[in-house]
Amino acid sequence: MNRSYFTFLAVFVASIALLFATSRQSIAATFSGKVVDEAGKPVSGIKLALPAFKATTLQDQEEPVFILSQQDETNEAGEFLIGDINSPSVQLTLLPVRTSAYEIRVVEIEGISFYPGERHRRFAGLTFAIASGADVKDVEVTVRTRMRIRGRVLSADGTPLRNMRIGIRIESRDIDGSGSGGSAGTRDLDPDGYFVEYLDEPAYYTVSVGYEGQSAESEEIFLKDGERHDDLVLTLDGAPLPKPEQAVARIPDPVRERFKDDEKIARERFKAAEARERQGVWAINPENLHAYKRIHCETREEARAQAAAEGAHLVAINDEAEQEWLLEVFGKEYFWIGLVDASKEDNPHWDNGEPVAYTNWAFPEKIAGGEKSGQDDDAHQNYTVLVGLTGKWQETRQDSSLAGITERAILEKERFTVGLPELGEGVEKR
Numbered sequence: 001m002n003r004s005y006f007t008f009l010a011v012f013v014a015s016i017a018l019l020f021a022t023s024r025q026s027i028a029a030t031f032s033g034k035v036v037d038e039a040g041k042p043v044s045g046i047k048l049a050l051p052a053f054k055a056t057t058l059q060d061q062e063e064p065v066f067i068l069s070q071q072d073e074t075n076e077a078g079e080f081l082i083g084d085i086n087s088p089s090v091q092l093t094l095l096p097v098r099t100s101a102y103e104i105r106v107v108e109i110e111g112i113s114f115y116p117g118e119r120h121r122r123f124a125g126l127t128f129a130i131a132s133g134a135d136v137k138d139v140e141v142t143v144r145t146r147m148r149i150r151g152r153v154l155s156a157d158g159t160p161l162r163n164m165r166i167g168i169r170i171e172s173r174d175i176d177g178s179g180s181g182g183s184a185g186t187r188d189l190d191p192d193g194y195f196v197e198y199l200d201e202p203a204y205y206t207v208s209v210g211y212e213g214q215s216a217e218s219e220e221i222f223l224k225d226g227e228r229h230d231d232l233v234l235t236l237d238g239a240p241l242p243k244p245e246q247a248v249a250r251i252p253d254p255v256r257e258r259f260k261d262d263e264k265i266a267r268e269r270f271k272a273a274e275a276r277e278r279q280g281v282w283a284i285n286p287e288n289l290h291a292y293k294r295i296h297c298e299t300r301e302e303a304r305a306q307a308a309a310e311g312a313h314l315v316a317i318n319d320e321a322e323q324e325w326l327l328e329v330f331g332k333e334y335f336w337i338g339l340v341d342a343s344k345e346d347n348p349h350w351d352n353g354e355p356v357a358y359t360n361w362a363f364p365e366k367i368a369g370g371e372k373s374g375q376d377d378d379a380h381q382n383y384t385v386l387v388g389l390t391g392k393w394q395e396t397r398q399d400s401s402l403a404g405i406t407e408r409a410i411l412e413k414e415r416f417t418v419g420l421p422e423l424g425e426g427v428e429k430r
Contacts, residue, residue, distance in 0.1 A: 029130040032081040033139030035074045038105065042078025043143060046102060047071060047095035050082055051401035071095065071401075085130055092126045092141070097405040099198060102143040109139050147199040147223055151232035153189055153209055153216070158235065160193030165296075167210040168195070172203040173220070186296060199223065209234050282413070283329050287321065291413040294330040300383050300398060303336050303409035304351070314338030315410040316350035319358045323391065326410060332388030334402075336409035339384040342395060352412075362392035386410075 035046045049071035072080040092107060094100040107114045107126050114126050130136060149170075153161045169184040187195045199205065202225045208217040214236035221229050282291040292315060297303040300314075307313050315337050317323050326335075338351035348356045382395045385406050396402040 029085040029132065029134045029136070030081065030083045031085060031130065031136045031139060032079070033137065033141065034078040035080065035141045035143055036078055038142060038144050042074070042076070043102070044074050044076045044078060046074040046078075046080075046141075046143065047100075048074070048080055048082065048141070049093045049095050049401050050085060050090040051093055089127065089129050092128075093401060094143070095401070095404060097401065099196075101145060101148075101198075103146045104141060105144055106142040107139065108142075109136065144226060145228065147202075147226060148228050148230075149197045149199065149205060149207060149221060149223075149232055150228070150230040151195055151197070151207060151209075151218075151234055152193050153195070153211070154193065154233065154235045156214065156236050156238045161189055161211060161236070162191050162193055164189050164211060166195070168197070169208045170197060170199075171206040171208070172199075172201070173206075174203055188296075202227075207232065207234065209236075211236060214238050285322070285325055287325070288414075292326065292329070293411045294335075295409050295411060296407060297336070297409050298407065300336045300403070300406075300409070303411075307351075307409075307411045310411065310413075312411040312413045313350075313352040315412040316352055316354050317358060317360075317386070318354070320360070323358075323360065323386070326386075327388055327391065330408075330410060332391075333408050334388060334406040335386045336406055337384050337386050337393070338412075339393075341382050342384060352414075360391065360393050362387065362390065362394050 031050060035043045035048070037043050070082045070084055072082045074080045092104070094102055094104065104116050104126070107116070109128075116126055153164075153166060155161055165186050165188050167184070168187050169182060171180065171182040173180045187197075189195055197207070202223055204220045204222050206218055206220055208215065210216075216234035216236050218232055218234060221232070223229060282293045284291055291312075293310075293312070295303065295306055297306065303314060315326065315335075316339075317326070317337060339348070339356065340351065342348045342356065342359070350356065382397060383403070385394050385396055385402055386392075387394060394402060396406075
């Protein structure tokens, strides 16, 4: 039996045992230990969380419904303690989700070493259950820095492009020549013009960026497993970017030719949604003539601020047909929507004042933040996220793990006729 198969079998069997060790809700359990690097040295400043989800069977875990996360940050000795765990099932996760600078290599719990699979080690290292009232101590989490490319974008005159949003495309070519791939999106540059792109696999990478009709492209960068390339500099050349269809056509990707029709359609919808966000395009729903736009946001508060600046509000979803249209046009991601404190019995309503006529909750209790505190400040308000993959809604709070991975929102404007001047050039009817 080879080592990789043995590792998979050990993790699978141990995970099943841990998951079903308890079938009732845990009460006030704790989880503590330390984080070290692969040389055994403590790592400080690592943020760990145990986002919970409702799962009583293994099948339920395939599409986990996350609820409020307990979390902690390691001290100078690499130590952490996560308390007040009140869920039957949890996932050990590094924060911020998707952009953590580290990935989990091994987790040792009570003498058993768990090796997360390639697909899970970056975000959710391990899924397990904690017995009611248990104090799980001396956990050792071994991490390493994630592969990445850190680049700086300069304008044509050599000055950094500061605090700007750029278009970016990452092309990859497998080391053995077996295939290639790519991804595209937008990134916000920091005050010194830098961006960071985390990567998952050893490969040859090419980075292209674009800003206001100018572009730059790197030479191929070869990254081995665990390596980083932190000194990339891209200087915009002043030349106009090719049209999107030309940019895609010039990059051969034989893998795409093998995709099924539905996968091609999903990819095209995603690309179209990305383009609408990048270009600031409003889409008109022909059923109600309302205008909608997908935006990028770090927090729900930022989404509301953008909405207010454009005379809009976070979307109010009034029926199933409207939700299906939104997911078709804007893609199946995590979106902030305009419903606040839906668990309160006294007249729940949307941000724009409309009553709640339609809901699509992931589970009857709705709230993803645990027990209601009775407080009305922002930290204890319950907001709503539309989970695109499932089409379900979840309530959460601004400091939860679900909030941490929600980086998109949908804005809505009512009472528009297609072509009104205040919508400007960026109007699209769908």
